[in-house]
Amino acid sequence: DAKTTQPPSMDCAEGRAANLPCNHSTISGNEYVYWYRQIHSQGPQYIIHGLKNNETNEMASLIITEDRKSSTLILPHATLRDTAVYYCIVRVVGTSGSRLTFGEGTQLTVNP
Amino acid sequence: GAGVSQTPSNKVTEKGKYVELRCDPISGHTALYWYRQSLGQGPEFLIYFQGTGAADDSGLPNDRFFAVRPEGSVSTLKIQRTERGDSAVYLCASSLTGTGVNYGYTFGSGTRLTVV
Numbered sequence: 001d002a003k004t005t006q007p008p009s010m011d012c013a014e015g016r017a018a019n020l021p022c023n024h025s026t027i028s029g030n031e032y033v034y035w036y037r038q039i040h041s042q043g044p045q046y047i048i049h050g051l052k053n054n055e056t057n058e059m060a061s062l063i064i065t066e067d068r069k070s071s072t073l074i075l076p077h078a079t080l081r082d083t084a085v086y087y088c089i090v091r092v093v094g095t096s097g098s099r100l101t102f103g104e105g106t107q108l109t110v111n112p
Numbered sequence: 113g114a115g116v117s118q119t120p121s122n123k124v125t126e127k128g129k130y131v132e133l134r135c136d137p138i139s140g141h142t143a144l145y146w147y148r149q150s151l152g153q154g155p156e157f158l159i160y161f162q163g164t165g166a167a168d169d170s171g172l173p174n175d176r177f178f179a180v181r182p183e184g185s186v187s188t189l190k191i192q193r194t195e196r197g198d199s200a201v202y203l204c205a206s207s208l209t210g211t212g213v214n215y216g217y218t219f220g221s222g223t224r225l226t227v228v
Binding site: 034036041042043044045046047049085087099100101102103104105 | 116145147152153154155156157160168171203205216217218219220221222
């Protein structure tokens with residue numbers, strides 16, 4: 001699976017948009033971009049995924065660049081409960097299963 | 113159940129002892145994964161089950177680690193002759209299919225193992 005690069009930490013003011021970048025310059029054509037987050041003392045939580053089109057759900061939006069070498073996770077109105085480590089993962093899905101390869105992620109701190 | 117359940121939530125054991133960690137996946141989820149997370153690191157893949165069989169055990173660090181899923185539901189991760197370096201949070205996840213393109217995994221809250 002392709003390697004991803006994320007900033008180790010970011011801060012955001014409560015109520016503002018949080019934009020978390022991810023670089024995946026070696027992504028292959030059959031690899032998806034997934035985002036998970038992990039709140040302290042909990043297991044990772046699925047947020048969103050995409051292949052090449054931008055995606056939006058009730059939690060967040062995912063913007064993938066046209067060349068697919070980077071993406072941005074957007075939390076439109078961050079709350080204190082969004083403080084967590086955010087992981088960007090790219091993976092190919094094959095017949096033998098599809099493990100997630102986590103990096104160290106971005107620690108997002110939402111400040112009041 | 114509504115989510116992935118892992119028991120115990122905390123386990124303290126002495127070096128050299130044997131431990132078993134249990135995972136109850138979401139009902140109907142055929143794929144089950146074990147991960148290990150050390151402090152300050154992202155989760156590290158250990159093993160993946162599709163049904164009863166281990167489809168990928170390449171992440172198991174050595175032969176002291178073993179996992180089973182005899183009936184395709186509950187899974188047990190077994191660690192023999194525990195070492196202090198085995199101390200970590202052990203996470204279990206399940207999903208509807210092994211290929212899971214359109215399904216995110218659901219993780220449990222983990223078992224925190226401390227080897228003293």
